[in-house]
Amino acid sequence: MPRATAILRHREEVVSGHYLLTLDCPEVAKAAQPGQFVHLRIGDGTDPLLRRPFSILLAQPETGEVQILVRTVGRGTGIIATHDEGVAYDLLGPLGNGWEAPAGGEDVVLVAGGIGVAPLIFFADGLRLMERQPYVRSIFGAANQEALVCWTEFAARCDEFTAVTEDGSAGETGLVTDVLAPELERDRPQHVYACGPDGMLAAVARICRDAGVPCYVSMEQWMGCGVGACLGCAVPASAGGYVRVCADGPVFDATEIDWERMKRR
Amino acid sequence: MTVTCPDLSVEIAGLHLQNPVMSASGTFGYGVEYEPYLDLSQLGAIVTKAVTLEPREGNPQPRVRETPAGMLNAIGLQNPGAEVFIDDKLPALQRFGVPVIVNISGRSVEEFARLAEMLSIDGVDALEVNISCPNVQEEGMTFGVDCDMTGRLTEAVCAATDLPVIVKLSPNVTDITVIARAAEQAGADALSLINTLLGMSIDVERRLPHLGNVTGGLSGPAVRPVAVRMIYEVARAVDLPLIGMGGVMNAGDALELILAGATGVAVGTANFVEPAAMHQVIDGIAAYCRRHDVARIADLVGAVAADQA
Structure with a gap:
């Protein structure tokens, strides 16, 4: 099932309003292909209500880590920007098709x-x-x-x-x-x-x-x-x-x- | 006596449902999209996305926008049309062994009748007549806000099919009970309510509507009190089973609609937030019945003690 719990291991404000999140999520780290995304739920309340999609920036099957880049544009991403290490996210993914790799040598x-x-x-x-x-x-x-x-x-x-x-x-x-x-x-x-x-x-x-x-x-x-x-x-x-x-x-x-x-x- | 295994089954318009919980049209695609996330055979019924006679492209993007505890959508009835639905989508829905309710929408009484005729086939257990879509011009809600149109449309659909006919009502009316009675008198077997509330939101920085269609339908927990009130009113105005929908996120919300007068409950926006929401609602209703010694969920329909408020 393309669904997992991800634990926030590290949150770094790389530049103003942009956060690099490192998530512990072995299932997604193993399955993710470049170009795919995760659909992340913020908390378990009703406001914000909908999940937020984020492209996967890197996935490392060996360590089980997945990184996403979050730009604070509204309420949902603003809340993510305040989250401390240890926060658990429910996420769907990896979702979408991703890029097809070229044959090689191009x-x-x-x-x-x-x-x-x-x-x-x-x-x-x-x-x-x-x-x-x-x-x-x-x-x-x-x-x-x-x-x-x-x-x-x-x-x-x-x-x-x-x-x-x-x-x-x-x-x-x-x-x-x-x-x-x-x-x-x-x-x-x-x-x-x-x-x-x-x-x-x-x-x-x-x-x-x-x-x-x-x-x-x-x-x-x-x-x-x-x-x-x-x-x-x-x-x-x-x-x-x-x-x-x-x-x-x-x-x-x-x-x-x-x-x-x-x-x- | 302690209830350990409550009877969650309900009867709606001659359909036997193993529990009252079903998908709300338009939020669950044609079922298969959600197969990786939940066991569809456990649902009370599956209600499909709206089907129209001809394929529809739908509205320009952006089509969705989150609002406080809710969302606006203006999809515009995008669907591949009745023929493709029957050939490509309907067969896959049979595997789950639960009743399939097909939501139909059209631009004229004739179009609705023709659709009802086409869909009166094996594999379709009931029709939900969408007289209340707020996101398309010259159809949908145009019927649902007018008594005479609601009556004529319901009559035409009932004449065109032997399937149970469920008429889906719009909340965008002054008095929903008047429309409900018109549908009842015209022969509807059940009613479903509420469709989305017509809404709008604006990007103030750019001074533009958020939605490509300008306006859209509001759904989610934000609309639930409106749904509860309307179900309560309609339950007292007609003698038909009701399917309630409007912002149900969990079992407590579903029970609110049941106590207000709904025999069945549809889950919509919650599917986007929690793909297994319907399972959680079903389990939660069973737990509630055990906790309150309710032997049959059907006994709770309309059981709110409003007179003791």
């Missing part, structure tokens, strides 16, 4: 935006363990230097690393897409993998489509059940209708998503 580019770095750290970690390691170039963008959360963990797992900030406080100035387009031209990779805000993913998908590079995105959406029943996390599909982020994703071939119909977020 040239790949990972594109992260803000907290979207979390599943890409796990993915990059897995690529390094492959027999025929792909050559991994990564681009990490955020509003400013501080928001390049966990960048050292990301950079350490990649062969090339470029930071981009909107205010120029670290790395290049601009958006990840300003770096991605010339990067694809300079040396065309076999695959691009991206996670970040919808606007960024839409732009990355367009650039990859124009460059003829397959692109796989991990999406985020408000969720109800997390198991594919409520259809609350649906996003528009290019084939018409909607696909469920929780059960059909969160990872999609970027061509499966109708970016024109993706509204706002």
